[in-house]
Amino acid sequence: MSDPAPNPELLRSLGRVVRGLSALFWGLPIALYICVQTAKSDWIRSLGYLGYFPAALTTGLLFYGLSLLGHFQNRNGSGASPWIARSFSA
Numbered sequence: 001m002s003d004p005a006p007n008p009e010l011l012r013s014l015g016r017v018v019r020g021l022s023a024l025f026w027g028l029p030i031a032l033y034i035c036v037q038t039a040k041s042d043w044i045r046s047l048g049y050l051g052y053f054p055a056a057l058t059t060g061l062l063f064y065g066l067s068l069l070g071h072f073q074n075r076n077g078s079g080a081s082p083w084i085a086r087s088f089s090a
Helices: 008-040 044-069 082-088
Strands: none
Touching: 008 082
């Protein structure tokens, strides 16, 4: 008995979800640590605006992960969430 061929669009979409979750999983603790250290330390002020670059970079990693998760396709094809679509169906 052969398995049906996987949907390439679904596999591409699941790949984005995995990359997005991975970026959030690694980016959130790193961003928390770097942003707290940026706020606490005095030597950052001596570097001027360049000292805020690591915090902005790690926050950008979080934005990248969230944007990848935002591209995940839903099953019903409409723009609404599947939970909202089920709750309003008759």
